[in-house]
Amino acid sequence: MHLPCRPADSNKSTFGSVLNIAGSVHFRGAAYLSTVSALRVGAGYATLAAIPPVIDAVAAKLSEAIFLPLPQDGATISRDAVFTLSSQIKSGTICSFGCGISALQNASVNLSETTDELLNIFIQKRTPLVLDADGLNLLAKSPISFRFGNRCVMTPHPMELARLLHTDVEQIQKNRLDAAREASKKYEAIVLLKGHRTVIALGEHGEINETGNSALAKAGSGDCLTGVIAGLLAQKMEPFDAAVLGAHIHGLAGEMASKDFSEYGVLASDLPSYIARIIRDLK
Numbered sequence: 001m002h003l004p005c006r007p008a009d010s011n012k013s014t015f016g017s018v019l020n021i022a023g024s025v026h027f028r029g030a031a032y033l034s035t036v037s038a039l040r041v042g043a044g045y046a047t048l049a050a051i052p053p054v055i056d057a058v059a060a061k062l063s064e065a066i067f068l069p070l071p072q073d074g075a076t077i078s079r080d081a082v083f084t085l086s087s088q089i090k091s092g093t094i095c096s097f098g099c100g101i102s103a104l105q106n107a108s109v110n111l112s113e114t115t116d117e118l119l120n121i122f123i124q125k126r127t128p129l130v131l132d133a134d135g136l137n138l139l140a141k142s143p144i145s146f147r148f149g150n151r152c153v154m155t156p157h158p159m160e161l162a163r164l165l166h167t168d169v170e171q172i173q174k175n176r177l178d179a180a181r182e183a184s185k186k187y188e189a190i191v192l193l194k195g196h197r198t199v200i201a202l203g204e205h206g207e208i209n210e211t212g213n214s215a216l217a218k219a220g221s222g223d224c225l226t227g228v229i230a231g232l233l234a235q236k237m238e239p240f241d242a243a244v245l246g247a248h249i250h251g252l253a254g255e256m257a258s259k260d261f262s263e264y265g266v267l268a269s270d271l272p273s274y275i276a277r278i279i280r281d282l283k
């Protein structure tokens with residue numbers, strides 16, 4: 001698997017753009033980590049679509065992002081956000097959705113309906129998509145049987161996959177590859193099941209990622225992975241390849257970061273700069 005090429009005669013639009021819909025009052029860092037990781041892996045632009053308090057927090061840390069303010073309802077986006085987003089999402093726009101968008105127990109009926117409408121837009125506009133965290137939890141609760149035409153990379157951890165398959169974590173962990181394959185067929189999506197030895201499945205096909213260590217077992221590291229995969233999609237990688245390469249790079253970044261900070265001390269916010277160092281070494 002190769003990194004996306006980086007022609008000399010290029011400009012920021014050569015390397016694509018990510019529209020990252022993320023964050024809520026409770027989880028502002030998730031929006032930061034996913035956005036910065038898309039830029040660190042090489043995307044030309046990253047736009048964070050979020051409610052104003054999330055934008056304010058991220059803007060204070062990340063000068064390079066572009067911001068699309070979304071209407072707010074309580075701690076998260078309101079249903080009117082669908083109108084704002086539908087005019088921004090063109091055919092083929094690379095989107096990521098779900099990092100920190102709400103706390104599961106607070107997910108309102110409105111947010112469920114908003115998510116259903118957004119997922120329909122992603123499918124209709126054939127957008128390559130990374131679906132993470134609460135995007136997955138809301139999908140699990142939806143009455144609609146969504147099928148993503150294999151343009152979507154779903155990135156559940158075992159509990160999120162258990163919610164999607166209406167089972168429990170123990171069953172998922174017994175046969176991780178088969179569980180990911182089952183979800184891949186159910187949703188017509190690439191399913192990346194996180195954890196020690198992440199697995200990536202597309203239909204019957206499956207791969208196991210060998211990189212990473214317990215430094216990654218800390219809040220926010222999955223948000224970085226979402227950004228990495230979205231950034232690779234922006235650079236025109238096929239979704240399955242972006243998931244496999246993204247997991248590989250993310251795991252190596254955790255390993256390299258733990259050489260400096262130990263497996264105890266790495267923060268998710270350390271990872272984006274190690275992602276850049278890993279890419280330097282892979283090249």
Ligand SMILES: NC(=O)C1=CN([C@@H]2O[C@H](COP(=O)(O)OP(=O)(O)OC[C@H]3O[C@@H](n4cnc5c(N)ncnc54)[C@H](O)[C@@H]3O)[C@@H](O)[C@H]2O)[C@@H](O)CC1
Binds near residue numbers: 222
């Ligand atoms: N700084 C931030 O803003 C952060 C925001 N976050 C957001 O917080 C929201 C809730 O996410 P959480 O993941 O905390 O909560 P969840 O309710 O989704 O699940 C967490 C539970 O899943 C199980 N689990 C996860 N990985 C597992 C594994 N490898 N093996 C076995 N069981 C496993 C564990 O029981 C764990 O307690 C998401 O929207 C997420 O994006 C988190 O990413 C944490 C950091």
Ligand SMILES: Nc1ncnc2c1ncn2[C@@H]1O[C@H](COP(=O)(O)OP(=O)(O)O)[C@@H](O)[C@H]1O
Binds near residue numbers: 194196215220224250
């Ligand atoms: N022990 C481990 N070994 C290797 N990778 C791990 C380990 N623990 C967690 N990870 C990786 O770290 C990330 C954690 O993501 P996730 O569970 O979504 O956390 P969060 O939502 O807090 O960001 C995943 O990419 C997962 O594969």
